Amino acid sequence: MKKFLVFTVVILTYCSGILNAQNSPTRSAITFEIKNLGIGTSGSISGLLTEIQFTPSNLNSSIVEASVDVNTINTDNSSRDEHLRSEDPKIVLKSVTFKRKSGNNYLGTFTLTIKGKSKQIEMPFIFLEKENAVEFKGTFKINRLGFGVGSKSMILSDEVTVNIDCEEKKQESAQIRGR
Numbered sequence: 015m016k017k018f019l020v021f022t023v024v025i026l027t028y029c030s031g032i033l034n035a036q037n038s039p040t041r042s043a044i045t046f047e048i049k050n051l052g053i054g055t056s057g058s059i060s061g062l063l064t065e066i067q068f069t070p071s072n073l074n075s076s077i078v079e080a081s082v083d084v085n086t087i088n089t090d091n092s093s094r095d096e097h098l099r100s101e102d103p104k105i106v107l108k109s110v111t112f113k114r115k116s117g118n119n120y121l122g123t124f125t126l127t128i129k130g131k132s133k134q135i136e137m138p139f140i141f142l143e144k145e146n147a148v149e150f151k152g153t154f155k156i157n158r159l160g161f162g163v164g165s166k167s168m169i170l171s172d173e174v175t176v177n178i179d180c181e182e183k184k185q186e187s188a189q190i191r192g193r
Contacts, residue, residue, distance in 0.1 A: 039062060039064070039180040039181060039182045040147065040181055040182055040183050041180060041181040042060070042062050042178075042179070042180035042181070043058065043177075043178070043179045043180070044058060044059045044060070044062065044082070044176070044177070044178050044180075045057070045058050045176070045177045046058075046059070046174055046175065046176045046177070047174070047175045047177075048158070048170065048171050048173070048174045048175075049170070049171035049173075050169060050170050050171070051169055055089070056089070057087060057088055057089035057090070057094075057095075057098075058087075058088050059082050059084075059086055059087050059088070059105075060082070060086040060088070061082050061083045061085075061086040062080060062081075062082050062180070063080065063081050063082070064078070064079065064080045064081075064182075065077070065078075065079045065080075066078045066079070066080075068112075068141065068148075070114070070120075070141060070143075073111075073112040073113070073114065073120075076109065076112055077109055078107070078108070078109040078122070078124070079106070079107070079108050079109070080106070080107045080108075081104045081105065081106045081107070082104065082105050083103055083104060084098070084099045084100055084102070084103055084104065084105060085099055085103065087099060098163070100129050102128075102129050102130050105126075105127065105128050106126070106127040107124050107125070107126050107127075108124060108125045108127075109122060109123070109124055110122075110123040110124060110125060110134060111123045115138070118140050118141055118142055119138065119139075119140055120138070120139055120140070120141055121136060121137070121138050121139075122136070122137050122138075122139060122152075123135070123136050124136075124137060126156070126161075128161040128162075128163065129161055129162045129163065130162075131160070131161045131162055133156075133160055133161065135154055135156060136154065137152045137153070137154040138152060138153070138154075139151060139152030139178075140152070143184075144181075146183060146184055147181050147182060147183050147184055148181070148182055148184060149179075149180070149181040149182075150178065150179075150180050150181075151178065151179045151180075152177075152178045153175065153176065153177050153178070154175075154176055155173055155174065155175050155176070156173070156174050156176065157172050157173060157174075158172055158173075158174050159172050
């Protein structure tokens with residue numbers, strides 16, 4: 015369960031927009047869901063920090079790095095939240111490559127690090143440029159066991175779905191790079 019929260023944090027970090035320094039998005043939602051006894055159990059992660067240089071016209075030079083503090087995990091169950099938090103205080107996501115699929119649709123390959131374990135993930139996402147903001151929306155799935163979150167269970171699913179929806183205000187330099 016800790017792993018899927020870490021992935022959520024990473025995704026939120028990824029969605030923070032076009033910036034040159036660590037920044038926080040103006041609006042963000044990182045949510046995750048896992049099946050527990052066959053019933054969807056959800057939670058959220060906040061506290062996203064990013065360093066993003068995403069340029070749709072030059073994907074090879076685009077960079078996305080994001081992190082979240084695992085202490086911001088919230089499942090509305092304090093004992094579950096404590097169980098998901100780890101000694102390693104951050105979940106980190108770093109871009110490897112980007113591909114344009116069509117229009118505003120992209121596929122990103124990222125290195126996700128949770129509890130000191132790093133794995134590559136792929137995340138389809140939408141990048142939208144608005145008048146004064148940029149928006150990222152993406153979803154990906156991870157296997158929590160691959161990141162050392164919990165143990166094998168007949169009750170709890172291994173697969174965690176992470177959803178990211180965030181928006182960040184454009185800055186002067188971001189507006190130029192984004193076009």
